[in-house]
Amino acid sequence: MEHLEIERKFLVKSDEYREQALSKTRIIQGFLNTHPERTVRVRVTGEVGFLTVKGKSNVSGTSRYEWEKEIEKEEALSLMKLCEPGIIDKYRYEVDFEGKLFEIDEFAGDNLGLVIAEIELKNENETFEKPGWLGEEVTGKVAYYNSQLIQKPYNQWKM
Template identity: 65%
Template sequence: MAIEIERKFLVTSEDYKKKAFKKTRILQGFLSTHKERTVRIRVKDDEGLITVKGISSQDGLSRFEWEKTITEQEAKLLLNLCEPIIIDKIRYEVKVGNHIFEIDEFLADNEGLVIAEVELKNEDEVFEKPHWLGQEVTGNVKYYNSQLSIKPFKMW
């Protein structure tokens, strides 16, 4: 159990793909998208995960997160119980300075949306911003994966 501190940004070009050291296909669904808690099921390559997240801080920078590994089979079975829209995305990981950016290229109902996240040790931590980072969307609820499963990008 931990407090997750992260900042989110829109992405302005595909230049991150040239620097990516890892690429992962992710399917995820939500058993709960309540604003005070979300319960996420994820299949990440051949691994399953269940994650519980608490309500975000007022500025959207931090929130409680608990995650546990489950089998891929368990995760696929639980995806069948999730709310209707399953998030399908490709995650690229890029090292920039002392940080790793996770860039999610959304597919299916959220195709066209690309978001970069960087996890921080504290809310005031300074980090190098690559040239492909665009507008910051930290704390903007419509960019949360849980909300993209309710109102996908194609409906905006």
Template identity: 60%
Template sequence: MQEIERKFLVTSTVFKSEAFQQTRIVQAFLNTHPERTVRVRIKGEQAFLTVKGKSNAAGTIRMEWEKEITVPEAEALLVIAEPGQIEKIRHEVNVGTHVFEVDEFLGENKGLVVAEVELTKENEIFLKPDWLGVEVTGDIRYYNSQLSKNPFKYWKS
């Protein structure tokens, strides 16, 4: 139930040719409280309800609980979610012994591409592909719960 991950901006589209899977994701939040978020997500033909706790100071570790639900249940929950639905294509890429999840955002977050890698320990060493850019782990602007409230297209460069 503990999630350890690091998050990076992506500098090119090379990851697309390296991906072994692409999945469309639609998600929204039932709760975006700073201490916890409750997310409903439709990922391809599956749906999930996820609760995430507050991250540690570095932004790398937090509690995560996830339960698979039916797509009709998720669709009903999306109707009552907070404003600001997130749409993205997730590209999964093998890099060494890890899988990077590269999210190519659509809609109001179009233009933002973020890669995440899940780790088994906070200081775990992992290979970094050439298309990996600046690390944004712990920068709350890049949390999906925040992108739903303050979409990328409204950010000032």
């Protein structure tokens, strides 16, 4: 399935979202390609695998082309053996706030301590209510892309 992905990303400043979560799922992913013009990701979410290709983001970092296909979990695990070094391991919480779905990723491993919320929008100018646990916006900041977090994990950042 292909579409134009329009999303905004934010740091999360408290764990209040956990109490509001509709679900919590472990996600493990690797990258077959992290070229700046396109990334190719392999992901296991629960018992399902996915192969995803993402294009380059627009200037604001809010939108980019995305193509995704569901694959068998075993196929995804096999493809992970071909991935570039580094694996993203995280838990995703889904929270409905004021009619909008926020996906909050709590990273583990080398990215432990990093918590990012994303909201997918219908257009770049769509407005939405911000929950109290939402922090600084990091949309378009490349360092926060999963494809970059395998190359320079959060635990290597100088705070």
